[in-house]
Amino acid sequence: MNLSLAPSATIAEQLAAHFQALDYDSLGNASRKALKRLLLDYLGVAVSGSQTGPGRVAGAYALSTGGRPEAALIGGSSRAPAEMAAFANAISSHSVELDDIDVLALFHFSPPVYSAALATAEQRSASGKDLLVSLAAGCEMMERLSKAANSSLRDRGYHTTPTCGTFGATIAAAKMLGLSADETVSALGLAGAQAGGLMEMYGPSMQKRFNPGPASRNGVTAATIAQLGFTGAATIFEGERGFLAAFTDENFPERLTEGLDQAYQFDIEFKPYSCARPIHNAIDCALEIRKRHAPDLKKISRILMERHPDWAHYHQNAKPLTYHEAQVSLPYSVAVALSDGQALFAQYDNARLTQPELRRLAAAVEITVDETLPRGVSCRMTAIMEDGTRHTAQVDYPKGSIQNPMNDAELRAKFDSLVIPVLGQERATAIADCVADIEHCGNVRDLMALLQPGQEGLAA
Incomplete structure (x- = not known):
């Protein structure tokens, strides 16, 4: 046409x-x-x-x-x-x-x-x-x-x-x-x-x-x-x-339809944490405070979380009952990030949800709206200690964003951590190698066979 x-x-x-x-x-x-x-x-x-x-x-x-x-x-x-x-x-x-x-x-x-x-x-x-x-x-x-x-x-x-x-x-x-x-x-x-x-x-x-x-x-x-x-x-x-x-x-x-005559730019961001993306900024705040100040978690009395109005009224459940709820809970995600120093799938296991210290930290999170924050996902977190000391961090661009990207090595490490437990190291390597050279794959079925236990690529 x-x-x-x-x-x-x-x-x-x-x-x-x-x-x-x-x-x-x-x-x-x-x-x-x-x-x-x-x-x-x-x-x-x-x-x-x-x-x-x-x-x-x-x-x-x-x-x-x-x-x-x-x-x-x-x-x-x-x-x-x-x-x-x-x-x-x-x-x-x-x-x-x-x-x-x-x-x-x-x-x-x-x-x-x-x-x-x-x-x-x-x-x-x-x-x-x-x-x-x-x-x-x-x-x-x-x-x-x-x-x-x-x-x-x-x-x-x-x-x-x-x-x-x-x-x-x-x-x-x-x-x-x-x-x-x-x-x-x-x-x-x-x-x-x-x-x-x-x-x-x-x-x-x-x-x-x-x-x-x-x-x-x-x-x-x-x-x-x-x-x-x-x-x-x-x-x-x-x-x-x-x-x-x-x-x-x-x-x-x-x-x-604007710019149909121009090359399209794919701005794709990746997730290092196993939860809803608008929560990642809050996790990064918690990890920054943990790294910089190493606060005694038992002495944290309040956690103030200021969010942009775009997402401030989402993800507020502080008492998730299943990992499905926990993965869309900002309070729980902040608590487990402070406790474990990470927020991967294992941190959202149902067995973790009733741990008293995580429950206490999640309950300490108070979410408020700050219209001055620059981005819809921006968060500013302040951990207030029992003695009044305040530790603050603000994150506008979470890890994995275009401005704060995961590099190729980090993406491969994420891939390996997900695939090796299911398919093994040899199969993980074969899949990654095929993807890296996908332009020369004559039949996509060869790649997909590698994703199935017991199957081999058709060209093998």
Whole structure:
């Protein structure tokens, strides 16, 4: 489609033409590196998440539906239809709260997008180069829609990862399946018919883990059925009853198409701590105070936590009952960071939640609003000792952010810590080596076989 000849093209039509034209050569080195770093991180997190309760249930459900064994269930020995593999792997990759995050801490790229791209890549025995293009398209689509819809989308109670992730997964699958521009327009319309996901997900249940699953599955469904000839609304974004009108009170539709003629910049952040991203600043404050002052934890009487209004009213539960609740609890996360000097998955084990000292420290946290803090995730923490001594730290850019990044060695250490306990050192090394050289992988199924115990790459 030549957009210069179609000035009245809808947003979906403009995006479809843009993504259909995207190819490997148009991806710069910086984009390729960013996408590969995220691929390594996603696979590590998904392997670990596959061993959790939500991951195991999702895998069992995927297999219970039957169908052709088209794609691997990460961390297990079975294969499932592409749609169901995307569903289960998306849930696994969101089940230890270590998945990536965007710069505004609103959504996770990889659970919906990477799960859909990998499942459809296996379905058609695609190459590593094809995979990178699919990942790039899906991530760009997801972030463009988030920028157009937020923060109103979030403030109305919708979870950005599944709502916008459905469209990202759709474009990733559409690119992988080779849809035409017209088919891609229909796929986007059909993605809108399936978009959803609520922020009513915090609590002792597994619900938060579920949200990326339908998004990834629905993206594969939208692309697949559009390719078979099912048509969808071309006005799905800007229409009178379209996505932006339905999901937001304030929106910026121009952000969906601005800069389409320029290389897209992927600002992907990574999580060193096993909890919700807006809590990471508070953890970094606690770790800084611990390192700098080594306070006697028994003598901390109060912990003042000033937060930006964007996130001040979230994550306040000081008495989590399960690790699901603990991973979205700022008070508990601060307490365990002060106590252990880290906040990995082990720190959120259910057995830790009732420890008296952690309970006391969590109860000492007082959250207040400070509109002068510079960023939505900014935190300023003050630990007040019994003798009145005050220890203060402020963190605006948490570890893993663009401004305070995890380097390649740190990402690899994170990956190894997640994969080796499940698949062993030899397999972890093979996966990392394959990801590093993914451009030369002739069949993505070779990579995915390495993610399954007892399986070997097809080229081996």
